[in-house]
Amino acid sequence: MKRFTLRGMARAVAVAVALVGAGCLGFIAMPLPGTLLSREALSSLVITDRTGQALREVLSREDGRSVGLVGGRIPPRVRAAFIAAEDQRFTSHPGVDVMAVARAARDNVKSGRIVSGASTIPQQLARRLVPRERSWWGKAGEALWALRLTAHLSKDRVLLEYLDRVPLGNSTFGVEAAARRYFGRPAERLSAGQAALLAGMARSPARRDPYRRQDAALAGMRGVLARMVEEGFLTAAQARLAAETPLDLVPVERVFEVPHLTTALLQHLPELGLDHATRIETSIDPALQAAVEKAMVEELRGLAERRVGEAAAIVLDNATGEVLAYVGSSDFLDEEKGGQNDGVRSLRQPGSALKPFAYGLALSKGFTPSSVLADVEVHLATPGGAYVPKNYDRRVHGPVRLRAALASSYNIPAVRVTDALGPEQVLRVLREAGFQSLKETASHYGVGIVLGNGDVTLRELARAYRAIPASSAACPADSRSAGRPK
Numbered sequence: 001m002k003r004f005t006l007r008g009m010a011r012a013v014a015v016a017v018a019l020v021g022a023g024c025l026g027f028i029a030m031p032l033p034g035t036l037l038s039r040e041a042l043s044s045l046v047i048t049d050r051t052g053q054a055l056r057e058v059l060s061r062e063d064g065r066s067v068g069l070v071g072g073r074i075p076p077r078v079r080a081a082f083i084a085a086e087d088q089r090f091t092s093h094p095g096v097d098v099m100a101v102a103r104a105a106r107d108n109v110k111s112g113r114i115v116s117g118a119s120t121i122p123q124q125l126a127r128r129l130v131p132r133e134r135s136w137w138g139k140a141g142e143a144l145w146a147l148r149l150t151a152h153l154s155k156d157r158v159l160l161e162y163l164d165r166v167p168l169g170n171s172t173f174g175v176e177a178a179a180r181r182y183f184g185r186p187a188e189r190l191s192a193g194q195a196a197l198l199a200g201m202a203r204s205p206a207r208r209d210p211y212r213r214q215d216a217a218l219a220g221m222r223g224v225l226a227r228m229v230e231e232g233f234l235t236a237a238q239a240r241l242a243a244e245t246p247l248d249l250v251p252v253e254r255v256f257e258v259p260h261l262t263t264a265l266l267q268h269l270p271e272l273g274l275d276h277a278t279r280i281e282t283s284i285d286p287a288l289q290a291a292v293e294k295a296m297v298e299e300l301r302g303l304a305e306r307r308v309g310e311a312a313a314i315v316l317d318n319a320t321g322e323v324l325a326y327v328g329s330s331d332f333l334d335e336e337k338g339g340q341n342d343g344v345r346s347l348r349q350p351g352s353a354l355k356p357f358a359y360g361l362a363l364s365k366g367f368t369p370s371s372v373l374a375d376v377e378v379h380l381a382t383p384g385g386a387y388v389p390k391n392y393d394r395r396v397h398g399p400v401r402l403r404a405a406l407a408s409s410y411n412i413p414a415v416r417v418t419d420a421l422g423p424e425q426v427l428r429v430l431r432e433a434g435f436q437s438l439k440e441t442a443s444h445y446g447v448g449i450v451l452g453n454g455d456v457t458l459r460e461l462a463r464a465y466r467a468i469p470a471s472s473a474a475c476p477a478d479s480r481s482a483g484r485p486k
Contacts, residue, residue, distance in 0.1 A: 028148045036129055037161060045277060047262050049284040056262040067176045068164045074156065075188040078175055080233035081199035082163065085224045087121040088231055090159070095122040095150035096143045122146035124202075125162040168198055169205035182210060184250040192234060193242035196224035210249055258284055260328025260342040283322035288315060292325040300330055312343025314462045318469055347437055347455035352409045354430060356468060358450045359406050361429045362417050369403040373413035380419060382446050389415040389451070411451055418450045426450060433464040 045058040069075075083090050089097050100118040119127075119142075126145035132138035149158055168178035178198050179187040190198075200220025201208045210217040225239040234242070256262075261282065269275045296311050315325035328342035363369075375397040380387045389411045391397075396412065405413035418426050424442040426449060431438060438445070438454045445453045 024144060027144055028151050030148070032148070032152050045266075045280065047265060047280045047282060049258075049282055049286045049289070051286060052281065053286060055257040055282065055284065056259070058266060067174060067180065069160065069174070069176045069187055072160055073188070074160055074163060075190065075195070077190055077192050077195040078163065078187055078198075079159065080228055080231075081192070081195040081224055082121070082159075082166075082175075082202065084227040084231045084233055085196075085199035086124070086202055088227070090121050091155060093120060095146035095148075096120060120146060121162050122150050122158050125149060125158060125165065128162075128165045166202050167205055168201050169209050170211070182249055183247070191242065191245060192228075192238065193221060193225070193245050194247060196228065196242065197221040197247060200224045210247070258282075258289060258326055259332040260340075260344060261323070261326040263340075264342065264345060283317075283320075283324060284326065285324045289325045289327075292327055293330075296327055296330050310337055310343065312346075312458055314344045314458055316462050316466060318466050321463070321466060344458045347457060349452040349454075350456050350461060351452040352411070352414075353461055354435075354450055354452065354456075355406060355409065355414045357429055357433055357464070358414060358418050358421065358426050359402065360468075361421055361426060362402070365421065367402055367417075369401065371402045372399045373402055373405050374398075374416060375400045375405065375410050375412050378412060378416060380415070380447060383443065387446070387448070389448075414450045415447050418447045423447055423449055430464075433467065435460050435464060 123146040164174045208217040208220045228234045331339045
């Protein structure tokens with residue numbers, strides 16, 4: 001009876017092992033998920049000016065920045081350094097290195113604690129693609145994924161996907177991004193020492209940060225160079241030369257130019273159809289942008305006594321509508337002054353800036369630049385009571401030509417023209433000109449709409465003013481206005 005029980009148990013264990021083995025083989029044989037190797041979550045987004053210079057780099061969805069190896073090519077020095085450092089039998093094992101597992105188990109048992117790991121490059125890639133908790137079950141799942149990846153992908157593809165994702169400190173993922181961040185050059189131009197330093201960071205990027213812990217980073221580099229010699233990738237002389245050659249680390253710089261425009265772009269990427277873009281070229285002219293920023297600071301300094309503390313500016317190309325310069329505030333990082341508030345897109349009362357559109361409508365209705373308007377006190381009935389507009393200089397000027405009323409920005413004639421045309425018609429023209437912020441009814445704004453009763457944005461103003469030069473050229477001038485300023 002006892003013999004039968006032991007035999008039955010052995011058979012049950014064998015069946016269980018067979019079932020588990022079959023399940024593992026079935027998992028490995030399954031095709032890889034279509035989105036597993038998606039590059040969308042890998043690449044950073046770079047926003048540039050019209051010359052291609054970076055204005056801002058946006059971190060990838062991994063809370064870091066990553067740029068894939070150019071053309072999907074793996075530079076020989078990078079290949080040698082990472083294989084020597086991370087997985088010497090990379091080209092021969094099926095995704096899991098049984099010999100490395102046995103060695104690690106021996107070392108760990110002998111020490112009574114974990115002193116050695118056995119993760120191959122496919123296992124590390126699996127950990128990046130399908131994160132799991134650090135446990136025995138997690139390691140088993142990681143091993144299965146490594147076997148599955150190696151079964152369906154070439155060795156070069158596995159290595160490429162790993163090199164494009166490996167974390168290398170300072171929120172940087174991938175060899176290409178790390179090469180540019182630490183050395184200011186593409187990965188294909190890395191020296192043997194630079195490639196070895198990055199490979200040495202792969203296991204401990206924080207502890208071997210070349211900026212904060214240079215001694216540890218250099219020690220890691222020398223260790224990788226030694227293993228490259230052992231594996232036949234370098235001669236001893238080449239390794240010594242690489243260890244003695246300066247690394248040429250570059251300072252860490254964060255690109256953050258034209259911050260209000262780039263911030264606005266990022267907020268509207270999905271509706272612009274750019275949510276999967278990795279590079280966006282703007283029309284910003286860098287020289288003009290710098291000139292506008294400088295002029296704004298100087299102007300504000302001169303207006304400080306008048307308590308003018310902030311400003312905004314946008315410059316458009318009238319012919320194309322391209323934004324050539326965009327300054328939302330004088331200092332984006334000045335929290336005390338609310339520097340992150342975008343004055344180009346914020347709603348503000350436009351004052352007299354809407355008068356030309358009312359006068360443009362008047363010219364289309366039979367008025368001419370020489371039409372005489374009455375700049376005398378007027379009382380207009382409104383739902384809120386009598387409205388008595390005043391000129392800025394608190395004076396009246398009697399009969400004035402339309403061109404003079406516009407040039408002098410008199411309020412009373414502008415209100416009279418708006419009243420004669422009808423606030424509904426003026427509001428219609430303003431909306432057609434692009435002032436979509438004017439969402440209320442004409443009765444809400446009244447005739448004061450021409451004096452800034454409704455809030456608009458500087459962006460809307462600049463866009464609407466693009467049409468004025470063309471319409472002015474097409475507008476017939478009478479003989480008395482020919483040759484005179486308008």
